[in-house]
Amino acid sequence: MNVTITPRDLAAELAAPRPPLLLDIRWRMTPPGGRAAGEKSGRAAYEAGHLPGAVFVDLEAELVGPPGPAGRHPLPDLEVFGAAMRRAGVRAQHPVVVYDGGAGDPPSPSGGWAAARAWWLLRWAGHPSVRVLDGGLSAWLAADGPVSTEVPGPAVGDFTPRPGGLPLLDADGAAELARRGVLLDARAGNRYRGEVEPIDRVAGHIPGALSAPTTENVGEDGRFLPPAQLAERFAALGATEAAEVGVYCGSGVSGAHEVLALAVAGVPAALYVGSWSEWSGDPSRPVATGAEPG
Known part of the structure; x- marks a missing residue:
């Protein structure tokens, strides 16, 4: 699909x-x-x-x-x-x-x-x-699509959440995946390296994670790069259909965008929703800095 x-x-x-x-x-x-x-x-x-x-x-x-x-x-x-x-x-x-x-x-x-x-x-x-x-x-x-200011009143739906349709990581799962698979950090590179941290308690990244800013998955028009180009980018990081891949970001929003980009490229991936905001809030969790995974 x-x-x-x-x-x-x-x-x-x-x-x-x-x-x-x-x-x-x-x-x-x-x-x-x-x-x-x-x-x-x-x-x-x-x-x-x-x-x-x-x-x-x-x-x-x-x-x-x-x-x-x-x-x-x-x-x-x-x-x-x-x-x-x-x-x-x-x-x-x-x-x-x-x-x-x-x-x-x-x-x-x-x-x-x-x-x-x-x-x-x-x-x-x-x-x-x-x-x-x-x-x-x-x-x-x-594309000259029309817009409206009319607020619709949709009929009430019947959707009931049944979790498990996509893979989910917690903090321990993200740490393990960074060791045995591919864990991608979707934040800006300077946050990954620990040079700046405008929001969270500690700067740096999860040890073993690889920097893969989600902003590099789209062109200037905000649309995703072609699937083959995305697949090539992710393959260079070891993220292929055959690998076990996970993503985190600052708080689980831009990370979802990276999971979507991976899906466009044909690579399934799990999301660590708590992401750096959860990880860095726990003083017992290790932190790596610099350009290397650590």
């Missing part, structure tokens, strides 16, 4: 008798120091214009749990998540397409991350047909 869809193919499917459900996952990651004056929240951006028929889903309220020892963006409570998905109209056997702002306006290094988190969470929770609009809203607009 394809994990992404182009604007052209999505437009064709929306015009068909059984169109997919659209979920708008626009998210403005709040940087240290707060959001810039005048910058719209995800919901405000949605209300200003979205794909016709799309339903807004709030990442911070519905796709993650409260921050704490398990990290800044841990798994949500399954009852909360399931109820949110049903309110949005998600049905167990009906296809879903998720999107966010993409490269968008304003340009954002986090373009595509929120949609990938929604894709990963729905697939992990057992939904069989979820795809990401490649390039997000910005790609849709570049």
Whole structure:
């Protein structure tokens, strides 16, 4: 099954008798120091214009749990998540397409991350047909796709989360995988090396992990590189279909985007949702710095 869809193919499917459900996952990651004056929240951006028929889903309220020892963006409570998905109209056997702002306006290094988190969470929770609009809203607009300010009232869905659809790692599992397989760190290289740490308690990376910034999986337009190019990039790191592969990031959002990029390349991978925010919050966990895995 394809994990992404182009604007052209999505437009064709929306015009068909059984169109997919659209979920708008626009998210403005709040940087240290707060959001810039005048910058719209995800919901405000949605209300200003979205794909016709799309339903807004709030990442911070519905796709993650409260921050704490398990990290800044841990798994949500399954009852909360399931109820949110049903309110949005998600049905167990009906296809879903998720999107966010993409490269968008304003340009954002986090373009595509929120949609990938929604894709990963729905697939992990057992939904069989979820795809990401490649390039997000910005790609849709570049293809002259229409937008609407009408807020739909979807019929209540029947989706019930059944975890296990995609592999999941905890902290101990990530540590073990770094020794026996391939563990990729999806954060920026300077955070991996421990040169800067703008958010978490300690700078550095999980010993044995390899640096693979997720921002390098897309072009300037925010769309994924061709599958063969992605496969070549990951193969150079030892991440192939034959290997056991895992991913982590800062808090389990950009890591989902790397898992999605690996899926585009045909490489299955597990996600360590707690990621560096959980790992670095535990003083007993070892930390490596520098360019080498350690």
